[in-house]
Amino acid sequence: LSQMKKEPALPSRLVKQIFAHYAKMSVAKDSFKIVEKCLDVYFKQLSNDLEAFAGHAKRKIVDATDLELLMRRQGLVTNKMPLHVLIERHLPLEYRKLLIPVAMSGNKVIPKK
């Protein structure tokens, strides 16, 4: 009874959809395997970096500032391209609502900072 535990990964359909969307051309089937391998490496690297950044700020919990710092070092977030702009460009509305504070009626800001 040796049940091999599958490593957690993004659903391959999702990966295919996203990759094909940005590639804007047809992609051979076997190339998706490589994309998934790259994703695996990417997440490993990402978690190492986030751990280092959180530890640097003497925290044990990764928070939004760590992620922003990571994206700055990746060159995604710059002075010309703030994080909020990236969020607005690439995330669906429901997630945008969670991340970007919006002033509502009755002197409320959602989400609370």
Next chain:
Amino acid sequence: MTLERLKAAVHYTAGCLCQEVAEDKEIEFSKQTIAAISDITFSQCEIFAKDLEMFARHAKRSTINTEDVKLLARRSQSLLKYITQKSEELASSNQKQKEKKKKKNEGESKGRSSEAQVQPMMADSEELDT
């Protein structure tokens, strides 16, 4: 004007270092090569300065310290090893200096407040005006 002077200083140092390597490996560097190396060094310094600033601010500090430098070199294993070793050497030499000062201060009886640690590694990275 300061930028030009800084570039000239970097160029000169790059020349000296290249000369050392040339003598060691018995090869020659053309002038263009040295100029290119000094240019690369200068632009790399800009990147380093910005990153160090970010790391220090991330830890809610306004002073860059050795931890930030280690975080900068984290990606390459050998470099990290080297820098950690160097920082340990610096720390130990600082401690020795402190002990010497303490002994001197005890001799003088009037103990002044201990001076803030000056880290020579950090001195030039903070003077970069971009």
